[in-house]
Amino acid sequence: MAFSSLITQFWPPSPTFTEKDVPSQEGRVFMVTGGNQGVGYELIKMLYPTGAVIYMASRSRERAEQAIKDIVSADPSGSARLRFLHLDLDDLNAVRSAAKTFSEQESRLDIIWNNAGIGAVKVGSKTKQGIEAHMGVNIIAPFLFTQLLLPKLQAAAITSPKNSVRIVWASSFTMEQLSPNGGYNLEDIEKGGINNAYVNYATSKAANWMVADEAGKRYGKDGIISVAQNPGNLKTQIYSTQTKFMMFFLNWLLYPPKLGGYTELYAGLSPEITEKQQGGFIIPWGRVQARNPRTDIIEALKEGKGKELWDWIEAQIKAHG
Secondary structure, three states: OOHHHHHHHHOOOOOOOOHHHOOOOOOOEEEEEOOOOHHHHHHHHHHHHHOOEEEEEEOOHHHHHHHHHHHHHHOOOOOOEEEEEEOOOOOHHHHHHHHHHHHHHOOOOOEEEEOOOOOOOOOOOEOOOOOEHHHHHHHHHHHHHHHHHHHHHHHHHHHOOOOOEEEEEEOOHHHHHHOOOOOOOHHHHHOOOOOOHHHHHHHHHHHHHHHHHHHHHHHHHHOEEEEEEOOOOEOOHHHOOOOHHHHHHHOOOOEOHHHHHHHHHHHHHOOOOOHHHOOOEEEOOOEEOOOOOOHHHHHHHHOOHHHHHHHHHHHHHHHOO
16 A cells, blocks of 8 residues: 555545536436445536436435435435335345346446445354355445446447446555455455455455456456446445444545545546546546555456456356346
C-alpha cells in the first residue's frame, strides 16, 4: 500500500462530476443493487431527475418501497420511474429469480451498479448455498446476476452512444491494504477463506476489481465498459457488525454516503470514462486512479489470474446450480 494512495482516498478532493452534470437519461434503464439505503440510495436520489427507469434491487420490499416513497416525496418533479426488484445476494436461486423477473419486464439494461454487499462478517459465515459469505455475497452473486443480465446490456449497447453501457463493480480501499499477494490465494478461497474476516473481505473486494478487468476484456467487443470503484470511507450499514469501540475510531474517517454516491455516479455516467479506462479503478469522489499501488495484482491480471478467478466463480455457480 502506497502512502500517497491512502492520502488521496482517505482525504479526497471535492467531487467534480455531480447530479448537475448528468443530462436527460430518458429511454435508458438502470439497475442499482442495494439501493434502499446507504450509497445506493444516494445514487438513486441523484438519478431520479434524469427520466430513466431505475430498478432498486434489494432484499426487503418494505424498506425499498419506503425508500422509493421518500425519494419521490422529496422531489415531486423527478421524472424517473422507480421500480423495486427483489434481490437476495445470499441466495443464488433468488439471484436467478431476480434476473428472470427483470428480463421479462425490460428489453435492455444500460448500466448495472453492483453496489450491494456485506462488510467483514464472522469467520465461518456462509450463504444459503454454503459458500463463504464474503466471496458468495460480494462477488459470486453479483457475477451471476450480471451474467444473467448480459443479453440486456448487449442489447442496449447496440443502440446506445459509445462507452455509455457499463458494469460497475464494488471494490474497496481495504483491497489495497489487506488482500493477499496477487489479489487472492486460490487454495484459501477453495477452502472457504482464512481465519481473518478482514482479509476474507479484502479478498472479495480484490476479486471485484479482477472480475471488472476480465469482464472488460470479454465484453469490450460488445461495446460494454466494465470498471471497479472504491466509493470511499462512508458511514453506512456495511459497518453494522462492528463493535462500538471500533466505530469510535472509524467515525473519525467516515464520510456521508452521498459522497460515495458521487463516486458511483462518476463510474456509471461520466463521459471521461471510455474504452481506455476498461477494467479501471475509480476512486473517491469520482476520479480514475492513474496507477494502483498493488502492482502485484496488476501483474497477476497480466498473467491470467483474472481468467482463473472467473473460471473458479463459474465453477462455484455450476456446483450450486
